[in-house]
Amino acid sequence: MNNRRALITGAIVGLVVPVVLYLNARVFGQTFGGAEVAMWPTSILLIATEGMPLVKGFVVLFVSVLLNVGLYSAVAFLTAWLVRYLSPEEAK
Numbered sequence: 486m487n488n489r490r491a492l493i494t495g496a497i498v499g500l501v502v503p504v505v506l507y508l509n510a511r512v513f514g515q516t517f518g519g520a521e522v523a524m525w526p527t528s529i530l531l532i533a534t535e536g537m538p539l540v541k542g543f544v545v546l547f548v549s550v551l552l553n554v555g556l557y558s559a560v561a562f563l564t565a566w567l568v569r570y571l572s573p574e575e576a577k
Contacts, residue, residue, distance in 0.1 A: 486565070486569075488562060489566075491561040491566075494561055495561025495562065496554050498561070499554035499556060499557025502524050502525055502553065503525045503527075503549065506521050507546070511544065525553055525555070527556065528553075529550060530545055530552075531545065531546065532572045533545055
């Protein structure tokens with residue numbers, strides 16, 4: 486996997502995960518546990534939305550999702566780079 490594809494894949498996964506988890510929490514009333522926080526680590530920012538006006542709450546949500554996209558992209562990029570760097574055919 487090249488760098489660009491890894492970044493795009495990481496960004497897509499980083500966007501889909503929080504959207505699904507947020508909708509799951511809002512639609513089905515599921516609470517966040519350890520697994521959800523592990524999949525969406527920047528969701529910890531949502532604690533700040535308690536008692537906040539709606540618009541400001543959505544800004545915090547947007548920032549949280551954006552940071553998650555960046556985090557997943559970085560992890561995917563580093564993973565792809567390490568796989569390519571450590572692959573036997575690169576050693577030749």
